[in-house]
Amino acid sequence: xxxxxxxINDIKPLSTSDKISDMQLLFNQLTFTHxxxxxxxxxxxxxxxxxxxxxxxxxxxxxxxxxxxxxFFVRENxxxxxxxxxxxxxxxxxxxxxxxxxxxxGYYELNDIIAxxxxxxxxxxxxxxxxxxxxLDDYSFSEISQIVESNKGKLLGAFISKMENDLVQLTLKIGxxxxxxxxxxxxxxxxxxxxxxxxxxxxxxLKDRSNYLTKYLNM
Numbered sequence: 001x002x003x004x005x006x007x008i009n010d011i012k013p014l015s016t017s018d019k020i021s022d023m024q025l026l027f028n029q030l031t032f033t034h035x036x037x038x039x040x041x042x043x044x045x046x047x048x049x050x051x052x053x054x055x056x057x058x059x060x061x062x063x064x065x066x067x068x069x070x071x072f073f074v075r076e077n078x079x080x081x082x083x084x085x086x087x088x089x090x091x092x093x094x095x096x097x098x099x100x101x102x103x104x105x106g107y108y109e110l111n112d113i114i115a116x117x118x119x120x121x122x123x124x125x126x127x128x129x130x131x132x133x134x135x136l137d138d139y140s141f142s143e144i145s146q147i148v149e150s151n152k153g154k155l156l157g158a159f160i161s162k163m164e165n166d167l168v169q170l171t172l173k174i175g176x177x178x179x180x181x182x183x184x185x186x187x188x189x190x191x192x193x194x195x196x197x198x199x200x201x202x203x204x205x206l207k208d209r210s211n212y213l214t215k216y217l218n219m
Contacts, residue, residue: 003080003116007097009106013038016045016063020056027053032094036104037062037069044096044104046071073098076105084113122157127175131194132186136166139191144170147185153177169194 013036014023023035027050034047046069048062056065073096074083087095093110117123132144141158148155154176162169174182179196186193 003078003083003108003113004076006108006112006116007076007106008109011035011107013044013096013104014062016040016061016066018062019058020053020060020062020065021058023048023053023062024058033092034070034094036094036096036107037066038104039066042104043102044073044098045069047092047094047096072096074108075100080113080116083108084117087113120157122173125156125173125175127154127156127173128177128179128196130172130174130179130182130186130196131161131169132172133167133169133192133194134190136163136168139168139170143189144172147189148172148174148177148182151177151181151185153182 011030011032014026016037016039026035032050034049035053036047037045039045045066048065048069052065052068070090072086072090072092074086076097076099078097083095087093087108087110095108095110095113097105097107099105144158145155153174156173156175158170158172160168161171183193183196
């Protein structure tokens with residue numbers, strides 16, 4: 001997916017020769033967490049955060065605080081998923097875009113990239129969502145695909161949503177099939193079912209048996 005069409009350039013980077021008060025004024029007018037900064041050679045040096053900007057002396061120049069610039073950026077040919085990852089790593093809602101010569105081309109807004117994510121089949125297609133868990137060294141995507149497809153399901157997307165204490169949780173989007181048979185097969189392959197956004201007949205069956213046993217013992 002080519003996302004270069006989403007590059008925005010209506011806000012130019014501030015220069016290191018600008019005053020901190022200029023940056024504070026710009027933050028007052030915008031909702032960005034950061035503002036890009038360039039040096040006297042028009043080279044991008046990084047972004048200064050809104051939090052830092054209000055801690056600086058307003059009469060000083062940006063060059064006095066260039067050490068605080070955060071150097072995150074993406075290239076113009078970056079994949080949208082890589083862009084989304086860099087957004088998350090830097091807790092920002094603006095992402096400078098540079099060419100191969102490190103010239104500033106514009107920026108991406110976080111909301112635009114998230115909107116692209118929502119357009120992918122993982123979100124846009126009908127289906128069920130399943131979260132499974134297994135040991136870090138025990139799971140495989142090929143096995144997961146085989147389990148889904150052997151039950152006539154279609155795997156629309158899968159990603160690792162949690163990794164902790166040698167356990168991995170994977171979130172799956174599955175189309176063309178009821179989740180119940182797939183859930184039972186995952187259990188036979190020793191996957192823990194964390195959640196499934198369809199009725200889990202196995203759990204319902206256990207509840208029914210438990211209720212029957214409770215009634216029997218209370219007779």
